Amino acid sequence: MQGSFNSPDTHKYSVILPTYNERKNLPVIVWLLAKTFTENQLAWEIIVVDDNSPDGTQEIAKQLAKLYGEDKIVLKPRAGKLGLGTAYIHGLNFVTGDFVIIMDADFSHHPKFIPQFIRLQKAHNLDIVTGTRYRATSKPSSPDAQPGGVHGWDFTRKLVSRGANFLADTVLNPGVSDLTGSFRLYRLPVLRHIITETVSKGYVFQMEMMVRARALGYTVGEVPITFVDRIYGDSKLGSNEIVSYAKGIWVLFTTV
């Protein structure tokens, strides 16, 4: 489909990057994104939604805006830590592109996969393309996909992740192999639509978005990605998350 932007592919890609204490990661992820977009001749912007991180992430973001341009690095901070789900909604208010990429700022999601997402989207005119750690091929199939995988996960983390996806898949059957991941490309109106219907928080949020997408009849493609667990900063997956995840599945089961 033709876009309306004055760029080689007529589209513009807006990345929403929520950050909380990502001072070390932010400059590198922005550098990698800028490199990927420039090399692939894509029009882009990055919307940084920082929740007033105590480590001074915003100060770094300002330096990056100076370097890359304030039209490219758009800083839209919030006063305090208000959570990931609302960070996307906040960021969405400032998007000027026609496609939105949602990803983490901790390098678990490598920008090198974005051109593959875009190619798959174009080839099949998809509404959503999601990264998957659990597939070796893309869906619908495409020749440039390399097998996905993870690095830096111990057995427990693998088991929890596999169990969580199996549970959601069995109960809700959303037809997507990686429900807890959050590296995705959306058509802007599609993301706006889905996000207004989504009610949950935390890990359930990502899963609910896929369940809703399917229920609303949107088309979803999958590209295998490699996932390297965060190198800098702390991880916060605990038993609380697991319990609220199971509850979230139940709520979706009885409502969607």
Added chain:
Amino acid sequence: MARAHRVALLGTVVVISYVLTFFKILSVPLLDAKVADQIIPVLPWWLLVSFGSYCLWSIGMGLLTLRECPEAYNELLGEITEAKNDLRMKGVTVD
């Protein structure tokens, strides 16, 4: 209708037909009555065990096929160094 309602509806139909066959109110087509008498009482357990095996098999296979990608990690380490050097040169604070 939410997914739960559809599943509950289907479940109710299945349970009712099972109870009716169990008490011989419905008969099993295409099956000898003697054979049916032996199968019907154990059918729920068989289903339970099958489902349990299916769960274990799915999660087990999921774990086995989850690929490790050390090459992505090594590539990333290189890129981080490159990015940091470049950014430092351009005046961005990287620590």
